[in-house]
Amino acid sequence: MPEINDIPCNEYLKECENDEVVGANNSINPHWDILFKNVQNIGYAALDSRQSDLNWYLSENGVTYNVYNDPNGLNRPWNLNAIPSIVEAREWETIEKGIQQRAELFNLILKDLYGKRELIKKGIVPQEVIYSHRGFIRQCDQIEYTTAKQLQIYAADIARGPDGRMWIYSDRTQAPSGMGYALENRLTIGRVLPELSNGIEVSRLSSFFQHFDNLLIDASPRKIDSPTIVVLTPGPLNETYFEHAYLASHMGYPLVQGNDLVARDGYLWMKSLKGLKQVDVVLRRVDDLYTDPLELREDSQLGVPGLLEVVRQKHVSILNPIGSRVLENPGLIPFIPGIAKYFLNEKLILPQVASWWCGQEKERKYVLDHLSELIVRLIDRPFNDSVFYGYEMNPQDLQLLRAQILERPYRFVAQERIGFSTTPTFINQKLEPRNMAVRTFGIATKNGYEIMPGGLARVAPGIGNSIVTNQTGGLSKDFWVVGKEPDDHKARFSLARPTNTIEASLDDLPSLTAENLFWAGRYVGRALSTSRFLRMVLKQMSFTNFNERKPTEKSLDVLFRAVTNMTCTFPGFVGDEPIENPVKEIYSVILDADRDGSLAHTMNMFFNAYFSIRNLWSSDMWRVFGRINTIWSEIESEGNVTTRRLIQVLDQLITRLIAFMGLVEESILIDQGLLLYFVGLQLELSNLNISKCRSLLVVKYDGQVEYEILESLLNSHESLTIYRHSYRSYIKIENVIDLILLDQKYPRSVAYRFNRLNKDLAVLPQSSASHELTNYEKSIFSGFSKLRLATRDELSRAEEETSIRENLDQLLSELSDLLFKASMSITTTYFSHSYQQNQLVNQSFDE
């Protein structure tokens, strides 16, 4: 055992056999020595608190990894271990060459498989390895890209084998994830634990990302200065959605979903607020088969019908090309050396895991004879549920596996079991050896492949557990290539674009993002307005408001009915059946998430809308959003909730919603779509004000009751103080109507909001296109005129016989209709993807 002075490190080394720390001749690798000293200087106790800082930092920044079917729901926090793993630059040089060689090989294979298919014709690769792989997409036959390389992005999963060399154990070619996490890990460690790298020269990632940016720009088939580049995501439910949003916002490209794009006239277009904008390059995170429901999976809602034809006509580049999943194929591994010889006349630089493809007789016999020692995989199913660990299986299951292999031998590959190296991992205040795997990336350049000098390291969740994936909840690590002299001439990380970049403008806003912002505005408005009203009602019910004066039965009844009307939770208090237990009903309107219109339901919609546009958020917004989420999940998990507790929760919710709204306004630019948020917010608040007034003001009540209702209205509207200040009088209906509806200087009045909508709507792309008003502008303009033409006296006059304020009722109902029309018109003008996409013939096939 090598000796170093640090006792804990010595103890660590006693436990390990094949560890990253130990180099040739059983010595400590010099840079690990420095890293250990840096760790020692920090001290384990301090390191532990830094680990907490790391966790806090990542969760505050919303760095998450979704796990499908996770009982904890979406957004599992990303786990980053405090101790990076290290590889020496000299060794990395060889690894880099090996990955470059392999990336080039896969590029040539891809080109061949969808082109001449010489590998198959000449018998270098058995056709079954390709043709029975579900990632071989016959519809992509003969498609060629204009780019220098067919394969643009290559990712290799590498790990150190027992012979001390780095092995390639898996290839990722479809839409490799991890690049963004690797960058975020690096930035986070640099921020929280800068002293870890004291005395160590760590290769920077900046120039790699510069290459990545160049790759995207150069991939454009149109040779123009500023091609339109988009990041295509399956949406917020995807496991690596954080990364999609992160890369999009980091590189400054729009994050879009399939619905944002349309194929037309042989080109691909992005539906933006202004209309259609031609797209040149798509960085896709949608799986191959889901990218085009016309030609590929008919049931996909994640792709763009007709996309493949645009690719065929060379009018768009998709990175990586559709069809590249066929390379994620362990069945190819045994044939890679032959392919390398055929294409490059070279030997493989990096070793790969010994693999036997069961489509061959001799190999199949070997596999069946050694089944209990091997790992068996399907050639096109990388997921853990389709991997069979022969050495962990009982005889019965082995028998079943054997039968499966014999039935369709060409679908199976067996691999030898390899013990990969461990790396020091900071767990429970000490260092533990954990098995490690690293994913690193290659990017096509004009001359070859540029390899990321680093990567995303992942370590096993437990000691002796060699299965390393994120899906099963592993830890990640920063991965350092160390000891290389820095290239001073290379700039620090900044996306210095070679050409003029266009300024983002509202015109280019993807319509799905615009719609999400619009609804975000509507839901936040509804959440706030509803919370305030419900809080007021709860206070009335518990007599805690207004100097403990007990409200009349009658006024409470009117308020209850207003609750139902505002939230549209019919029948509620307005149904034919009287509600026997109003408390229970109010609780349900607040807490029952399954009830449309309830506050809980509104909050869920609010969470969804915000989550879908997370690439626009600042970290402060994420933090406040997190707090809102916490309050809400706490109350949802509590059993018996008291009225007092509910009021307290609503208080907290209201405060944070307001904080959140403030942050939205200062964090998102109008051109990024904030305008749509405002439009949504104002529409919703106007709408709810009108609904509230219709419930509370249209019917004239007698003295005390009317007073109580007016006071409640002002109270829920946060306008009581303003009222007292402005009118210095007893609360009267004329003044209330004046303040809440007509006062165009008061920001909470309906007139003010209509005026504001008038101005905001005028900025939207279609509005400024002509001198005529658009339909949505007409509705709002007409509403505003009606408010301006109305007088408080006419509005407050009630019919003698019916006690109904007819004029008020009519105005409010007209305004309500106009708002609805405006909202519909905005939706059809700008969010046109709301057209449903359907199959002509219903076909669906399980994969």
Added chain:
Amino acid sequence: MIFQVIHKTTYKYDNFVSYCHNMATLRPRDLSGQKLLDFKLDIEPSPSEINERTDFFGNYLTRFSIQEPHNELIVSSKSIIERDFNSIVASYNSSNCRMVTMSSAIDQLKTQLTADCLNARQYLLESPLIRKVSPVIKNYGTESFQPNRSVFDAAKELMQRIFTDFKFVPGFSDVATPLHEVFEERKGVCQDFAQIAIACIRLVGLPARYMSGYIETIPPAGQEKLIGADASHAWFSIFIPGFGWVDFDPTNNLIPENQHLVVAWGRDYYDVPPLKGVIYSNGKNEMNVSVDIREIEYDTQPQTK
């Protein structure tokens, strides 16, 4: 013989369709014994884009988009096809067709690296609609396919058995009906019978492909009209190493001669649907297909002016 085929598909939509993309496999391919003399495709409303290419299997594929709002789509193809299978059918009596046993066929597939054999091997693998086939279907196939038996005879018997055992019931199944359901119920339409046969043949280790096309309409006097005449038809083809592909029609218990007209082939129906597409609309649609086949007089000489 020369045939004119008019294949008309009409879609009626409840709501207007603002935009649609479609793919049609309607232009018949040429093959030994069959030649396309003329082809015309009419689409209403008229497409804003239309183009044609050959697919992975060598079939013609037409892709088109319609941009104007419409509530009815009519796709109508007119093909003039010359079909002369007499000498091909006669060659089925040759020994290199009849005498190939199953075990020798399997052996030749492994060892013969001819282009034909290599190409045929892809039809051994499971395909989108024919996979995870249950052992009962395999057993059904094994009854006919015995190692020392002639592949041709076995395939012919399989065709006869499917014809006898299965009932032709239109509407019982659709594209998405799983194979085992068709098998258990012993009911279906031509594409189901073709796919059952293909499943059986692949499971015994021989290549089989799905044939899509038409069958002549007018029944000879006093005979029943053949099934599958009002719509597209489907049958299967089996590969006999050293000889080639031989077609069988299990729906009519016939070895296709001049009445069967091939449009396209693939691994199963999934590869060659006559028409599919994506529409942007809400609401339902109603489809109507008609196929009219007539033998015609046609001047095959190039016209001189």
